[in-house]
Structure formats: structure tokens, C-alpha cells
Amino acid sequence: MNRIEAINSFINEEDRVVDVGCDQAKLSLMLAKRNMPSIASDISEKVISKAKSNISNPLIDFRVSNGLEMIKEGEANTLVLSGMGTHTILDILNNTKLRFDKIITISNNYHDILRTKMNDLNYKVSKEQIIKENNKYYNLIVFDNGNKKYTSEEIELGLNHVDNDMYKEYLNYLLNKYLTIKESSKDKNDKIDMLIDLLNNKIKSIS
Ligand SMILES: C[S@@+](CC[C@H](N)C(=O)[O-])C[C@H]1O[C@@H](n2cnc3c(N)ncnc32)[C@H](O)[C@@H]1O
Structure with missing residues (x-):
């Protein structure tokens, strides 16, 4: 589609x-x-x-x-x-x-x-x-x-997704993207850390 x-x-x-x-x-x-x-x-x-x-x-x-x-x-x-x-x-x-x-x-x-x-x-x-x-x-x-x-997870990652398989694929894509940003940056970035936590929790909860 x-x-x-x-x-x-x-x-x-x-x-x-x-x-x-x-x-x-x-x-x-x-x-x-x-x-x-x-x-x-x-x-x-x-x-x-x-x-x-x-x-x-x-x-x-x-x-x-x-x-x-x-x-x-x-x-x-x-x-x-x-x-x-x-x-x-x-x-x-x-x-x-x-x-x-x-x-x-x-x-x-x-x-x-x-x-x-x-x-x-x-x-x-x-x-x-x-x-x-x-x-x-x-x-x-x-x-x-x-x-x-909304919870902060809903604000960042959305809610009521209709295609769960594509949603999971997207969450994993985002997690990899933020992990790469974190690895390549010397400075601590609270927003990226927060997103990585949210993504890890969300992926665990829907797997
Ligand atoms: C990338 S195209 C998207 C076309 C189609 N809606 C889609 O999703 O494939 C963006 C269109 O929005 C129009 N656009 C941008 N700002 C606008 C505005 N303020 N009011 C109306 N149209 C606008 C542009 O001229 C362009 O044709």
C-alpha cells in the first residue's frame, strides 16, 4: 500500500x-x-x-x-x-x-x-x-x-497504530538511527537517550 x-x-x-x-x-x-x-x-x-x-x-x-x-x-x-x-x-x-x-x-x-x-x-x-x-x-x-x-511515549512514538508489523519495523529503524547518532557523538544528548529508552521499552512491550 x-x-x-x-x-x-x-x-x-x-x-x-x-x-x-x-x-x-x-x-x-x-x-x-x-x-x-x-x-x-x-x-x-x-x-x-x-x-x-x-x-x-x-x-x-x-x-x-x-x-x-x-x-x-x-x-x-x-x-x-x-x-x-x-x-x-x-x-x-x-x-x-x-x-x-x-x-x-x-x-x-x-x-x-x-x-x-x-x-x-x-x-x-x-x-x-x-x-x-x-x-x-x-x-x-x-x-x-x-x-x-498523552504519555511522553505516545507523543514521541504515536498511538493506535493499525499496522503493527510495519510499526515494529519502523521502531527498530528509529532505534538503530538514534543508537548510531549516540555512538558518533561525543556529547551527552538527553533527548536521544530518552528516545532510545522509550524505543527499547516499546519494542519489548509489543514483541
Ligand atoms: C510534496 S507535495 C505533496 C503532494 C501530495 N499531497 C502527496 O502527499 O504526495 C506538496 C504540495 O504542497 C503544496 N503546498 C505547500 N504549501 C502549501 C500551502 N500553504 N497551501 C497549499 N498547498 C501548499 C505544494 O505546492 C506541493 O504541491
Whole structure:
């Protein structure tokens, strides 16, 4: 399963989707195959005109939009933000009054900050999935409305993972990565030590 297929698997027939940062609108194409309309938006005019010239499907509503600026209240209840960094995702959400029943993210970085700050915006983690595409791991997170008190393990390593085998593989990859960093650095790094402890405990608990 690739990233876009994974996002698609968390979308139900009744969801009204806006994909912000759609690029070539692969998700909207998948949704159209399910006979579902969606909004495919991107900040880049060039990207949208290229997507429009490749795809002509009445179920896809293309928009040039910085974040959610061109999306109106009531047009969508499910937001997809994939292939961008945590700070861009948070900027987009901090700059809108719109609320969503479901937000699906695949951030490139800082998943700990994403989980924490989304909680401040009253969006809590519902499910997570690790996807491996072209030998790279991606952390998909589905948020819904509400607030949660997370443990530090949940903030750092996520929770409610749907693919346990891939999650274990990812945890082992992270453990090796942090052990290598620790070995190659002369200085003590409390954050790396904390992550190594969390990873060792988590791997033990799910093996
Ligand atoms: C790497 S692509 C990701 C494409 C697709 N969502 C995916 O996951 O494969 C990132 C896209 O986000 C768009 N983007 C970046 N910042 C944005 C913003 N503030 N609002 C809307 N789109 C944005 C870029 O133009 C680019 O097309």
C-alpha cells in the first residue's frame, strides 16, 4: 500500500474531502474512482493548471489556494494535508476558522510537535499508520475532534497504530538511527537517550 492508498483507506463514502497541497491530485482521482467528489487544492497556480490539463473529471473541484483560504464553511468535513512539514500543517490550521470532523496528515517531520500542537487545537489522534514507500517511512496520522492527555511515549512514538508489523519495523529503524547518532557523538544528548529508552521499552512491550 502506498501513501495515497493509505490515505484513501481512511476515507469513508460519506466524507466530503478537501486535499490541501494536492499536487497532481492522485487522491482525488482515487476518490473519483469511488464516485466521490472532492476538492483538490494547491498553493501553486502552475501545479493546478498542470493537474487540470492532465485530468478532466467532473467530480474533482480544482482550486488555487494558500491553505484553506479558498475553502468555504460547509464545503468539506475531511481535510487531507500530506507531503508537507509539520510547521506548514500547523500554519494552515492556525490560519482558518474552519473545523473538520477528520484530518489526515502525512507530515515530513516533527510528529511529536504535530501531536502536541494538534491537541492544543482540539484535534486528538484517532489512528496512525506507518507506510514504507521507496524505502522511506511515512507516519500517517488521523485526527478527530477532542483532547487527550498523552504519555511522553505516545507523543514521541504515536498511538493506535493499525499496522503493527510495519510499526515494529519502523521502531527498530528509529532505534538503530538514534543508537548510531549516540555512538558518533561525543556529547551527552538527553533527548536521544530518552528516545532510545522509550524505543527499547516499546519494542519489548509489543514483541
Ligand atoms: C510534496 S507535495 C505533496 C503532494 C501530495 N499531497 C502527496 O502527499 O504526495 C506538496 C504540495 O504542497 C503544496 N503546498 C505547500 N504549501 C502549501 C500551502 N500553504 N497551501 C497549499 N498547498 C501548499 C505544494 O505546492 C506541493 O504541491
